[in-house]
Amino acid sequence: MNILTTRTAEQIVAHDRVSRPAGRAPVLVRELTAIDRDRLLAHFLALDEDDRLLRFGQVVPNHVIENYVRAIDFTRDTVFGVFNSKLELSGVGHLAYLPAEGDKRTAEFGVSVLESARGEGIGSKLFERAAIRSRNTHVTTLYIHCLSRNSTMMHIAKKAGMKIEYAYGEADAYLTLSPADQTSIIAEMLQEQAAVFDYALKRQARQASKLFESFMPTAAAA
Template structure:
């Protein structure tokens, strides 16, 4: 099923409480490590298909190739990564190009549309980079991934407690490129505002006298 263009064109602004999704780079590797290490064991199982140890997560983060894949994040007010989406490009088969999407959201960020926002941004990037099929693999009990897949109208195949979901992406056009550019600009602006506020808060805290101990 083809993803509705209206879903791909959804802009996530800040003023109306929607989610802003920013593209990450190698400079965000420490924040990514902190995010994944903060996942509880069951959340690690749902994200990685195994109860990944800290060492496995460290290796995963260190091995992310930002030149090949695209990683997106949603930052909280304290500049913590609340949600992360990883768009990994798979082998090209003729004119067909497939990318796999994986997502994780910290407990405090669930129920706010963060997972769906990350998926929509990844779908937009996939569309704009010639991806024809967006693929997700997860455990069938992964309610977040199943909700995202169902909402997007993906074809879902369930077997032996696991699920594979597929979505055909429409070709890119001028609207899809412009929409992604605007989304990234809004997310970058929001990030810099949050970073400035945090730096100002830290500076103020270092200047103000601390209360005397009782």
């Protein structure tokens, strides 16, 4: 897992734009807040039946998703997102903290990526960010529960070297985390700064595009 160290947010964004394959948007993960709740809802409602099955373990109707999003406690859990150029959430990672058992603390990770954004490494980036946050909040074990046919989650788990247990078509994956250190703390800080900077660039570009479009009819009439 790559760890960022001393680069600035601007350098991280610029490096990602240069190093990624041509035409592919940078994958930068931003922490979400309650302000993003409507975008979260739009993301989950955009999932088709199969994607809902893989994300929630069953095909859930819209009202269940609405209740789920409404119930997310951003002061307790951590939610991450990857935004596209339209400021829509292409991918979402939910890090839920489970009750501690003595000095052992576990967090469960769930992820969803829109079909239009598959193959860009979004799920892996969300997992990496969740792993760093887990370390920095004294989590000792990162846990994933999913259907065993969820190829995306299985790929993420195997790539991270997680211990995987299979039973009755489901899978449980466990990753033992190292304690937080200066590197992990700085890495998370820089990743968040880079994501916030990238979001600001996308928002400015979006606003400029809307402004330009608003002048188009006038220009055509003239």
